[in-house]
Amino acid sequence: MDLSYILNHLGEERENYFNAVSPPVIQTSNFCFKDVASLRVAFTNERESHLYTRGNNPTVEILRKKIAALAGAEDALVFSSGSAAISAAVIANVKVGEHVVCVSKPYSWTDRLLNKFLSRFGVEATMVDGTDIANFRNAIQPNTRVIFLESPNTFTFELQDLAAVVKLAKENNIFTIIDNSYCTSLGQRCIEMGIDIELHSASKHYGGHSDVVAGYLLCNKTMADKIFASEFLNLGGIISPHDAWLLIRSLRTLPLRLERTKATTDKIVAWLEQHPQVDKVLYPFSKTFPQYDLAKKQMLWCGGLFSIHLKAKDIDEVETFCNSLKRFLMAVSWGGHESLLMPACSFHPNKQYDDSVFPFNHIRFYIGMEEADVLIEDLKQAFAKIE
């Protein structure tokens, strides 16, 4: 892959816009035609034309070409959110009476899509522990159309053996869809591994600056044509040209940001692993991670997100620790320039905590662009508050 060509040049037809290095934001809803014949051509082939921005927009097209090439995919569609991309991918491939097998503990809105939303339309889902391929095999029914994966997930980081799942799915004529937001296409080569649809919340690493919400869908041309002609145009969850421009801007530095966040995460994880006030660190590239070998086999990159189990006697102590951190912002999402934390004990009102889902002392961290030493100093003073 010629990475810098993709990031700096692919899809950018500079001679068409005054040789500007940075592409224009084509902020228009519609496009006009010189005669009836050319309008007719656009109606017949909206996929390849500029007719209306709900279909194609030239700024969005630059982004589409780049993210497809990064993933090694034939085609790409860009959505207004990761959730819109996930919904379109699943809805396009199921109908009433059919069934989806999904890895347990996926992104929360994926869970709701499958278990609340689509059940209203007669589509059933079985959630399986994805760490054992046998669970997928046992969950497949004659009406199973889709296996939905998320490897690793973004809270406990369990993986699925992607090669094994792809093989099983192909033997049973089932589509595979993966949420690859954690790794990005650079960190995990899902399309090359044979997965049919690769999805991303571009609000995370791809956007990288905590200022855009967007989603990517990568697949072959046949599937992209099919989704474009129905879920994409019909549900209309498209991105604005301005947000697409921001995402093109962010792509220029994606490899640098991934490299930086990995280096800092590795340092902080190593420091936390030997810390007496930490019970456990969950991070796929840590030697203590139960699926370390699989992580090393199928992931080219790991970084940014990880979780710890804090050695704390109760929720109050967890809260004191979290409230004491100053350089980590307490917030959802991740993938931006700023370090974050999110404690599981915040998920339930009135501290009515259900430990069977996530232990009360589970805290997720995201490592941004800060210096490792600054973050470690901050952690030190927060640990000192609960000693």
Ligand SMILES: *Cc1c(COP(=O)(O)O)cnc(C)c1O
């Ligand atoms: C954030 C996230 C999503 C949803 O993306 P939005 O852009 O917020 O809609 C989906 N999957 C994962 C793993 C995420 O972290």
